[in-house]
Amino acid sequence: MNEKVILQTNFPNLKLVKQGKVRDIYDLGQYFLIVSTDRLSAFDVIMDQGIPFKGKVLTKISEFWFNFNKEIIENHLISTNIKDFPSECQEYKNELEDRSMLVKKAEVVPLECIIRGYISGSGWNDYKKNGEVSGIKLPKGLVESDKLHEPIFTPSTKAEIGLHDENISAKDAEKFISREIINQLGERSIALYKNAADFALTKGIIIADTKFEFGMFNNKLILIDEALTPDSSRLWPKDAYKPGGAQQSYDKQFVRDYLLSINFNKQPPPPKLPDDIVNKTSKKYLDVFKKLTGENFN
Numbered sequence: 001m002n003e004k005v006i007l008q009t010n011f012p013n014l015k016l017v018k019q020g021k022v023r024d025i026y027d028l029g030q031y032f033l034i035v036s037t038d039r040l041s042a043f044d045v046i047m048d049q050g051i052p053f054k055g056k057v058l059t060k061i062s063e064f065w066f067n068f069n070k071e072i073i074e075n076h077l078i079s080t081n082i083k084d085f086p087s088e089c090q091e092y093k094n095e096l097e098d099r100s101m102l103v104k105k106a107e108v109v110p111l112e113c114i115i116r117g118y119i120s121g122s123g124w125n126d127y128k129k130n131g132e133v134s135g136i137k138l139p140k141g142l143v144e145s146d147k148l149h150e151p152i153f154t155p156s157t158k159a160e161i162g163l164h165d166e167n168i169s170a171k172d173a174e175k176f177i178s179r180e181i182i183n184q185l186g187e188r189s190i191a192l193y194k195n196a197a198d199f200a201l202t203k204g205i206i207i208a209d210t211k212f213e214f215g216m217f218n219n220k221l222i223l224i225d226e227a228l229t230p231d232s233s234r235l236w237p238k239d240a241y242k243p244g245g246a247q248q249s250y251d252k253q254f255v256r257d258y259l260l261s262i263n264f265n266k267q268p269p270p271p272k273l274p275d276d277i278v279n280k281t282s283k284k285y286l287d288v289f290k291k292l293t294g295e296n297f298n
Contacts, residue, residue, distance in 0.1 A: 003282075003297075005038045005050035006099070011092050021046055022058070022231060028086050028102075031078060035100045036226075040281070042255050043266040049273050055099040056297060057285040058229045062101070064293050065196060065227035072191050075223040076103040076215065098297070106215025106224050110157075110176050113185050114167075115193040117151040118208035120144065120234055120247070122167060135169030143244045145208070145236075151193050153186040156211075184221055185214060196228050203291050205250070206241055208234035230285050250288035254281055 009016075009024045014033065018025040021041040026033040036058045038050030059080060066075040078084070079102045082093045089096060116123050116133065123133045124144050131138060134154035155173045173182050189212050197207045210233035213225035226232050230251040240248045246257070258277050264270075290296050 003052040005052055006055060006095060007037055007039055007050045009035050009037060009095065011089075011095075013088055013091070022055070028088070030105070031086075032103050032105055033085070033089065033096075033100060034103055035096065037099075040252060040255060042252060042259055042270075043264070045266065045268050045270050047255070047270045047273060049278055051278060051285065052282040053297060054282065054285055057289045058226055058231055059099050059101060060295065061229045061289055061292065062226040065229075066223070068199065069192050069195055069223070069227070072195060073188050073223050074217075074220065075227070076106050076217065078102040078104060103224070104217050104222070106217040106222055108224065109181070109185070109214045109216065109221075111173055111182075111185065111214075112156045113189040113212040113214065114154045114156055114209060115151050115189050115212070116154055116209040117148055117193065117197055118206070118234075119146050119148060120208050123154065123209070126167060134167050135171065145241075145243045145245065145247050147243070151190050151197075153189055155182075155185070181221070188212075188214070188221065188223075192223070192227075200235075200292065201238060204238045205288065205291055206236040206238050206247075208236055208247070210234075230288055235288055250284045250291075252281065254284055 011026065014026040014028070016024060017027045022037055022039050024035045024037060036055035038052065038054045040047045040051050040054065063077060063080050066077045080100065082089065082096055085102055119127055119138070119142050126133045127138055127142060131140060133152065136152050136154065153170065154167055155170060156167045170182055170186065192212060193207070193210055200207050207228065210228050212223060212227070214221055215224040233251060234253060235250040236247040237250065255273065255277060262271060
């Protein structure tokens with residue numbers, strides 16, 4: 001692949017305020033500039049290699065879903081078109097192209113809003129222990145990857161880099177946030193998930209679960225960060241779906257599975273990813289982008 005991989009951004013004339021696992025955030029005064037790099041984190045450990053096209057796919061899929069779901073809730077996106085960005089960004093336009101968003105400056109709600117439509121991942125692990133996920137009792141006899149009767153809201157704490165998010169109950173979440181806001185978060189998250197999941201099925205994709213993040217802007221709850229991407233969701237090919245075990249996926253689960261196969265201890269430093277794992281992961285990101293949006297990167 002000839003695509004240039006960007007692991008770090010370096011914009012001396014812009015003010016870097018936060019570097020996340022994947023995104024670098026710059027303060028432009030009235031707005032934030034969010035740049036999606038090609039970094040990949042698995043088990044909360046950032047890999048040394050990047051995934052070609054990853055940052056671009058995350059940005060463009062988020063833009064697609066922000067627009068698709070804007071009737072349900074307002075979001076922070078202003079533009080992904082560099083021509084709309086402030087003048088101080090223009091000298092970096094080659095690096096920013098297709099991988100950056102100009103967004104509203106919202107105050108982040110300190111909770112990850114996870115919606116599960118299928119039982120998988122940490123939710124499946126919790127269910128096997130006591131038949132519950134985040135304090136929600138589920139029917140007996142479910143198998144891994146089963147579809148749930150109704151999607152469930154299972155919030156988690158927001159961990160700093162290098163630490164693991166922790167599933168909590170909505171009741172526990174009241175230690176951080178008011179019950180009124182938690183109820184809003186649950187209702188909006190489920191509505192967003194259902195709307196997107198129904199559409200994705202028409203494109204041959206199952207959204208098994210996803211994570212939303214919200215912020216307060218002008219005293220109103222809005223959707224922020226990314227939306228329904230391969231990094232924040234489990235995306236499965238519908239035609240290969242078969243409950244009773246792990247599923248094929250379009251997301252970074254592919255890398256997680258490889259790391260598990262080599263008994264990675266889920267602690268830094270990360271192992272070197274083989275070229276074929278990197279390239280296949282890139283293809284998965286590009287495939288799901290094209291399936292969902294009908295678009296491609298030239």
